[in-house]
Amino acid sequence: MKSVLLIGQSNMAGRGFIEDVPPIYNEHINMLRNGRWQMMAEPLNVDRHVAGVGPAASFAQAWTEEHPGESIGLIPCAEGGSSIDEWSSDGILTRHAISEARFAMETSELVGILWHQGESDSYGGRYETYKEKVCTLFNHLREELNAPDIPIIMGELGEYLGESGFGKSAVEYKQVNEVLADVAHSEEHTYLVTSKGMTANPDGIHMDAISQRQFGLRYYEAFLNRTNVVDKVDQEDGWIERTTNRARTKNEEIFVLSTKFANGEIHFEEFSIKMDNILERK
């Protein structure tokens, strides 16, 4: 199995409202739990009780479509509200992410890192020292995880920042985005994805669920082609609908049915009958 590390702050963890997009159930997408792999369900990066949809689920779905029969594992280590200073080499977030990645790497090959962070550094001139700090982090991770040339994909901060709600204080997000572009330009195997057209939750800081699905596809395009993504990608149009209409495998049907039963939505009798029906299917 291949695996991908998710780090950064809340928009990597995900705060899109779960109910705003159809769920992604895919037996070839896993998430790390207690050092082991489980079939993914959102919220997958539960840094907070309010975690929701981030970019990783659609990234992974797009990955599986280009890698039939293969599986991908997501290593959720993003932490809401964290500043770049909290991602220092000796900081607990970084040490914990390395620890989680190493557990994952006992049973998978790390093939990429997805990064989204910077809202907490979009004020007070913090962008001036951002490049040095983020490059130090990336180099440290490459070294510690023995992954010198895997792609690290960064996402731009949302264009909606600086305007309203909790996003109002992020007045220097454009400067941070310029620094991210500079990093993508100067650092090998490091790419940037545009946030063009992405929109926010009513809080003005968190990317909404539909945008996160699209953002994940851009992350995947950058990952696949090892290139910056400067505009929306073709497959964004109608992607959510196409993915929703995808036929579920037997294992995915069992997962969905078991979820309903575990949540008390159906009785054991109904569960048993439907399970038998699934198992009898060719």
Added chain:
Amino acid sequence: MKSVLLIGQSNMAGRGFIEDVPPIYNEHINMLRNGRWQMMAEPLNVDRHVAGVGPAASFAQAWTEEHPGESIGLIPCAEGGSSIDEWSSDGILTRHAISEARFAMETSELVGILWHQGESDSYGGRYETYKEKVCTLFNHLREELNAPDIPIIMGELGEYLGESGFGKSAVEYKQVNEVLADVAHSEEHTYLVTSKGMTANPDGIHMDAISQRQFGLRYYEAFLNRTNVVDKVDQEDGWIERTTNRARTKNEEIFVLSTKFANGEIHFEEFSIKMDNILERK
């Protein structure tokens, strides 16, 4: 801050339905996320997307009531479906739990371990080797975490097992409970809590939310008095109602309000006005 490690299988993680009991919000109860502490909200042990209410929340609430002004942190490492063999010293669950506990111990003092496991070993004569395995685990944890004499509290398997649903196959749960009693008898600093009267979700295997609240109080009684708990404890009666009626602190009000806003339940204007009201309170 003090901290407690949660290990075992699904009934320690918790599968009680969240909506069946009032939430516990307490600024003195934390949960470990990414190696750091966050104010607790359930589900706190998200080993699965169907995680719900376990015994730890009411355990912690009872702890804070006896330790005014102090804080407790919960380290969630229970893994649904795990057998005792999966909790071997070199198994990934055990190594991961030790790793998480060590992150927690950078900023807290480990004062106890809560264990609930055995449904996955309640058939085929597995109880015959259970004692040796669980004692090996406990000794290994005590050594690795440098905690030779902290209490380890075990909970009995539910009396409802062996009857229906997913619980039907757990036909030897009584034998496992006898082994647990034997462990509590022979091992120092190790105590057992009765499951008397506890009831299950419709799946016949997972303890329901109300039972989990009560179970957590028994775990606390065993922890506090360093004794086995052989019957229901006095404070179970009316505990949920008393806890619900507890006045919230300013920080707890902010937490609840912020949750509503983050989930899109209220607009920014309403959020701002209510936040100002909370902040102006004495």
